[in-house]
Amino acid sequence: MIQSFTDDTLHVKITGVEFDDETLKKLKGGKLKLSKILNLKKKKQVCQIAPNKRSHFVIHCTAGNMPDSEIKDLINHKIRSKAHVYVKKDGSIIRIWPFTEKYVWATKLETYTKSFRGQMFHVEVNYREPDVPTEEQYLTLADLYIEASNIEDCWPIIVPHIEIDRGIPNGHNDPTDFDYNYFYTVLKEKGVPIDIVPKFDHNRYWGDKKYKIPYDTDKNSWPPVLSGNPHQ
Numbered sequence: 001m002i003q004s005f006t007d008d009t010l011h012v013k014i015t016g017v018e019f020d021d022e023t024l025k026k027l028k029g030g031k032l033k034l035s036k037i038l039n040l041k042k043k044k045q046v047c048q049i050a051p052n053k054r055s056h057f058v059i060h061c062t063a064g065n066m067p068d069s070e071i072k073d074l075i076n077h078k079i080r081s082k083a084h085v086y087v088k089k090d091g092s093i094i095r096i097w098p099f100t101e102k103y104v105w106a107t108k109l110e111t112y113t114k115s116f117r118g119q120m121f122h123v124e125v126n127y128r129e130p131d132v133p134t135e136e137q138y139l140t141l142a143d144l145y146i147e148a149s150n151i152e153d154c155w156p157i158i159v160p161h162i163e164i165d166r167g168i169p170n171g172h173n174d175p176t177d178f179d180y181n182y183f184y185t186v187l188k189e190k191g192v193p194i195d196i197v198p199k200f201d202h203n204r205y206w207g208d209k210k211y212k213i214p215y216d217t218d219k220n221s222w223p224p225v226l227s228g229n230p231h232q
């Protein structure tokens with residue numbers, strides 16, 4: 001049996017595939033999309049930067065090893081001035097707010113300038129110097145990035161907290177010693193088209209030992225600068 005269908009949304013044509021009678025009936029009646037069977041999705045673009053639209057995926061570290069009870073307290077007190085979700089050392093998560101919740105902020109930039117709230121997804125990785133993220137934390141962070149991308153149906157720009165707060169007095173410098181290139185490899189392995197995603201350049205943190213420390217003379221910028229010498 002040869003069948004031919006065209007999916008209106010995706011302009012996909014398929015021939016030579018056999019469907020069972022039930023599926024065939026649904027397809028002909030328009031009750032089932034071919035894309036659903038084939039598990040195809042429209043190609044996502046990079047998120048646009050606009051007020052009240054999420055465009056940035058912000059990576060943090062707690063600079064501590066917070067016990068579960070302390071993280072869960074944030075849920076109990078409905079704290080909005082912290083991250084959406086915390087990633088524990090074993091890769092499991094504690095979610096304070098769903099990513100769909102826009103009224104959550106976790107940087108000095110958003111604290112001081114309210115109009116920036118609602119443009120970022122915030123994820124805390126629970127570790128502190130001299131520790132670095134665990135393999136499990138990188139994997140979970142990648143899953144959370146993909147989850148965030150599904151909220152706005154676009155690929156968010158990847159940026160660390162240090163860059164959002166750049167040039168702001170008492171701005172934060174986290175996450176410490178995060179391996180950006182490794183994280184991008186993990187994302188690629190999970191199917192993210194990382195080459196098209198605007199992302200913080202590994203060398204803007206690792207290129208020189210002075211890059212890890214924010215300077216008072218650094219300039220703040222929105223959208224955040226993603227590459228080059230941070231002190232220029």
Ligand SMILES: [Zn+2]
Pocket residue numbers: 059060061106161172174175
């Ligand atoms: Zn932070």
